[in-house]
Amino acid sequence: MGKTRERLYEIIFEADTPAGKFFDVALLVVILLSVALVMLESVPAIRTNYRPILRILEWVITGIFTVEYLLRIIIVRKPLRYIFSFYGIIDFLSVIPTYLGLFIIGSHHLVVIRILRMLRIFRILKLTRYTQAGRTLAKALWASREKISVFIFFVIVLVVVIGTIMYIIEGEAHGFTSIPRGIYWAIVTLTTVGYGDISPQTSLGQFMASIVMIMGYAIIAVPTGIVTAEIINPSYKGNTQVCPSCLHDKHDDDAKFCKKCGAKINP
Amino acid sequence: MGKTRERLYEIIFEADTPAGKFFDVALLVVILLSVALVMLESVPAIRTNYRPILRILEWVITGIFTVEYLLRIIIVRKPLRYIFSFYGIIDFLSVIPTYLGLFIIGSHHLVVIRILRMLRIFRILKLTRYTQAGRTLAKALWASREKISVFIFFVIVLVVVIGTIMYIIEGEAHGFTSIPRGIYWAIVTLTTVGYGDISPQTSLGQFMASIVMIMGYAIIAVPTGIVTAEIINPSYKGNTQVCPSCLHDKHDDDAKFCKKCGAKINP
Amino acid sequence: MGKTRERLYEIIFEADTPAGKFFDVALLVVILLSVALVMLESVPAIRTNYRPILRILEWVITGIFTVEYLLRIIIVRKPLRYIFSFYGIIDFLSVIPTYLGLFIIGSHHLVVIRILRMLRIFRILKLTRYTQAGRTLAKALWASREKISVFIFFVIVLVVVIGTIMYIIEGEAHGFTSIPRGIYWAIVTLTTVGYGDISPQTSLGQFMASIVMIMGYAIIAVPTGIVTAEIINPSYKGNTQVCPSCLHDKHDDDAKFCKKCGAKINP
Amino acid sequence: MGKTRERLYEIIFEADTPAGKFFDVALLVVILLSVALVMLESVPAIRTNYRPILRILEWVITGIFTVEYLLRIIIVRKPLRYIFSFYGIIDFLSVIPTYLGLFIIGSHHLVVIRILRMLRIFRILKLTRYTQAGRTLAKALWASREKISVFIFFVIVLVVVIGTIMYIIEGEAHGFTSIPRGIYWAIVTLTTVGYGDISPQTSLGQFMASIVMIMGYAIIAVPTGIVTAEIINPSYKGNTQVCPSCLHDKHDDDAKFCKKCGAKINP
Secondary structure, eight states, X not given: OHHHHHHHHHXXXXXXXXXXXXXXXXXXXXXXXXXXXXXXXXXXXXXXXXXXXXXXXXXXXXXXXXXXXXXXXXXXXXXHHHHTSHHHHHHHHHHHHHHHHHHSTTOXXXXXXXXXXXXXXXXXXXXXXXXXXXXHHHHHHHHTHHHHHHHXXXXXXXXXXXXXXXXXXXXXXXXXXXXXXXXXXXXXXHTTOOOOSSOOOSHHHHHHHHHHHHHHXXXXXXXXXXXXXXXXXXXXXXXXXXOTTTOOOOOOTTOOBOTTTOOBOOO | OHHHHHHHHHHHXXXXXXXXXXXXXXXXXHHHHHHHHHHHHHSHHHHHHSHHHHHHHHHHHHHHXXXXXXXXXXXXXXXXXXXXXXXXXXXHHHHHHHXXXXXXXXXXXXXXXXXXXXXXXXXXXXXXXXXXXXXXXXXXXXXXXXXXXXXXXXXXXXXXXXXXXXHHHHOGXXXXXXXXXXXXXXXXXXXXXXXXXXXXXXXXXXHHHHHHHHHHHHHTHHHHHHHHHHHHSOGGGOOSOOOTTTOOOOOOTTOOBOTTTOOBOOO | OHHHHHHHHHHHHOOSSHHHHHHHHHHHHHHHHHHXXXXXXXXXXXXXHSHHHHHHHHHHHHHHHHHHHHHHHHHSSSHHHHHTSHHHHHHXXXXXXXXXXXXXXXXXXXXXXXXXXXXXXXXXXXXXXXXXXHHHHHHHHHHTHHHHHHHHHXXXXXXXXXXXXXXXXXXXXXXXXXXXXXXXXXXXXXXXXXXXXXXXXXXXXXXXXXXXXXXXXXXXXXXXXXXXXXXXXXXXXXXSOOOTTTOOOOOOTTOOBOTTTXXXXXX | OHHHHHHHHHHHHOOSSHHHHHHHXXXXXXXXHHHHHHHHHXXXXXXXXXXXXXXXXXXXXXXXXXXXXXXXXXXSSSXXXXXXXXXXXXXXXXXXXXXXXXXXXXOTTHHHHHHGGGGXXXXXXXXXXXXXXXXXXXXXXXXXXXXXXXXXXXXXXXXXXXXXHHXXXXXXXXXXXXXXXXXXXXHHHHTTOOOOSSOOOSHHHHHHHHHHHHHHHHHTHHHHHHHHHHHHSOTTOSOOOOOTTTOOOOOOTTOOBOTTTOOBOOO
């Protein structure tokens, strides 16, 4: 019994054996299929014409996910820890909406929950070599979090002020019906999205808008600069050199002597 | 009395004591609430239905800000200097519009002034660790000010010329009713905002627009390059320290010893 | 006979002789002309008024390309290898649609194939000094392929989740008629394209949209950072050369001596 | 006489004396005024109501520019060289349209020429410290010209192919009336401008568009990377170190030994 469990553990949780790899690929296919299904179901024409087949497929997929979920609980060494882990919750949320749909009528909003099945892909990818690239990016973003927070905070203050000014200038007649609407316009403009659903009509408004656009064009350089700098010169400093004399540990890659105490650093 | 004043000073102007921290957080909440209030007031539906409650809240917040403002004047060592400082003026502008609203009818435009309350958040943030990140960014932007000015000046000349050409090509029938309108379109296009409220209709106009767009796509690289370069290799790091022993001259600001030869650097 | 063939080979496949250079320039002109022809043919007004002349020009160009194609097959040393090479297939696809047009009525879609003639330009450019620049860029992009894949995968997951949420929030009445439509909107917004054909109408939808836009504004920094880092510090420059004397290991590809200690590096 | 000429030369062509500086500032004001005038003239409401005053101002400015132009010709040492220099031609084009307007009726298009007066600002700026910043940027762009050309060529091929495919997919009914129109749409989309004047209506078209947008989002990284890399590591290599042994001259800033021949480099 322990042997079977051990083996199932290898297949379901790891990707080192051929069976484990096959399981991952199969699961990936089912996940993608299930996400495609949720999408197709939302298209009116398809929903009307293929309702029975969509229902059957949904139940088949839910069945597979349910079996997988139960297997994971049975096999894992610490079931409770799994159940309340990030992926445990995602796995639970992947199956529960379909069952709830039996009891609740008009469970339209459960669709969002089912789309979360997509996040399960990350668990499978975790086992691949793409993780390294992902981790590098995540590290760079994480290391820039303070700078990016400051930047986003600054952008928010900017759009609030701009949005208010435009609300005064353009007024309700030109679509700027309230300050939040003005702020929405300011964000649309500053980020260079530019839907055009609201756009300034007066000369003064267009002049202000021009300034905002050029501003947006210039300040997009800031997040880019932050992240690029972080990827090029990671502030966590890749090298592990520590000064043998004063224990300072943030040395440039080409440093030969500690810049703090002047002691020679071991290469 | 001096003791109380000292203590109040610590609470209101600093953030080192628990009471000071609590004061800052409380103030932050009131500021955000007050900004939210100004926004909500501008939404027609809300303004009509909740007028009494909005009025009361506005007066409560104005009251709090007034007390805080007076306290600051009383407590600070040099009241005049505070009153005419940046934050002193912001603090004054935070309370005055509500009082003015009593006398002036249709004080619609005072709303812009009240939104400036938002800037008070910066004072509170000044006391946090996010300041360092903000200062780094500000330094990088400040160091790039000449390059960015040249770039923006170049962009302005470009859009004036492009806007004039498009005014000739497209003419008033297609929405390019004047050169300023053409320039507005050129900015909307070059910055890749693209509202679509004015867009070229003739083949020649669309051809010109295509060139402008590809240009805009390419020259956005310039501000990004400037800021990124500045963040990676701060030009102020070109501090004037030169190693007296090996003449190496690119030392970090916090370097005490030459990283190339280990000699002590004059501070 | 062998002499003539040798000479033709030099003219057609190489660009070292004056005749070879002339051949390349002439071919470039014909290719550009042929692409322009395909474009003009698609314009209704031109198609109607100039049909005869367009037909003649098309056959002339097809004739030239056919002769060139046959010459290449005859002259090249390994004809089969050429025929099934990338450019061999492109060359074949450059001539076949016109012949097929004789038999198939309404061969409207063959137009896409004819536009592929454009790719033939790359062969000619291959012989110029622009190749070096192109290769550097291609290398940088290729070296970043994993990071960019991870980024794009992340963007896809993001837009699927956002698109689904917006489908729920805005609903079919506001243009978000299905989840795929919501995803389309999310892509249009996140990439800051912003057509405005679908745009959020509800306050909650506009709030969500604002978050998505600021997000898009911030995460565009990621691909930029990746590629910039790669161009500046090519990771393949992490060539495995290590100085045998001082163990310095970041040498340029063309370095023969260690730039730190002057010792000879093993090639 | 020679003394007066010398003095006038200093005033008009240089900016070292107070008089020279005053002349430059005065000229700058007149230029900006003249450009503003051209713009205002194009606004229908202003043109109708203020025609007489606009005419007078135009003639005053033209008069000033004419006097200045003649003075430059008289004072400069090599008049012919000046007349046919870049700024000589700009100066000529600044005055001639107004005179031509006397003879030619409906000289509407001369407006473009008059806007070129704006370029005269560059001559004045040339004498300021902003030139250094401008030159650095220009150098970086010039050094990246090959890479940017390759990139733009690649973008052009891409939009031609995408435009053709979309013309086939969407067809004339959805606004893609010809291949050039499809290419126009592809440029609008790839550069993330997104007017929305033409946007895909079919599901397949929107799917294709989504791919194009994500592509555009990713490849904008390329020009940014090129320019940033160039600004950070100028390929013309700022330092003037030349190897005393082999005369190799592209050393890193931190190089101590020539990487080509191993000789010690003078710091």
